[in-house]
Amino acid sequence: MSQVVRFDSAIDLATYTTGAGTVPTSETDAIVIKDIDVDSGSIASIGGNTQGTLFIDFTKGSLTNVVIKFYGSYKGDPGSSDWFPETEESSSSGTLTLNNINITMTASGTKMWHFPIGACRAYKITVQGTGTATGSSLKLYLGLRSN
Numbered sequence: 471m472s473q474v475v476r477f478d479s480a481i482d483l484a485t486y487t488t489g490a491g492t493v494p495t496s497e498t499d500a501i502v503i504k505d506i507d508v509d510s511g512s513i514a515s516i517g518g519n520t521q522g523t524l525f526i527d528f529t530k531g532s533l534t535n536v537v538i539k540f541y542g543s544y545k546g547d548p549g550s551s552d553w554f555p556e557t558e559e560s561s562s563s564g565t566l567t568l569n570n571i572n573i574t575m576t577a578s579g580t581k582m583w584h585f586p587i588g589a590c591r592a593y594k595i596t597v598q599g600t601g602t603a604t605g606s607s608l609k610l611y612l613g614l615r616s617n
Contacts, residue, residue, distance in 0.1 A: 486597070486610040490529075493536060493599040493606045500538075501612050502594040505546040506587065520587040523613045524595065530578045531605025537598050538573040538610075542590035553594060556585070587614070 486500035506520070528536055540556035557568040573583060587593060597608060 484612040497598040525611040526581040527609040532602040534601040543592040546591040
């Protein structure tokens with residue numbers, strides 16, 4: 471059995487771009503996707519096999535680093551307190567720990583990160599640079615697909 475899903479090219483790729491010297495030094499929303507479960511034109515329903523791919527193009531400039539964080543929500547249009555950090559499991563001495571997933575880049579470069587959307591009805595990606603933003607820039611491209 472196969473499923474055909476149509477993606478509207480204006481919706482399935484979200485972008486965030488900072489010009490030279492403008493990478494924010496406080497945590498700032500870069501890409502926010504709301505109402506994932508009602509967007510019939512581009513993304514399958516929650517709980518399906520919706521996958522995200524984040525393409526990162528970072529120029530360090532005078533920054534020490536840039537940190538990219540991931541959050542999900544069970545609400546389609548969440549308020550500021552309705553976001554939950556994306557986590558991964560680690561185990562040490564028989565104790566299970568959930569650690570927040572952050573991408574920290576300390577040098578200029580391009581990277582790619584794949585992640586599942588899961589049961590999230592909304593998803594956001596934030597950015598924060600550390601240091602002086604002179605000469606730094608950041609471009610994020612987020613593509614969503616459902617299999």
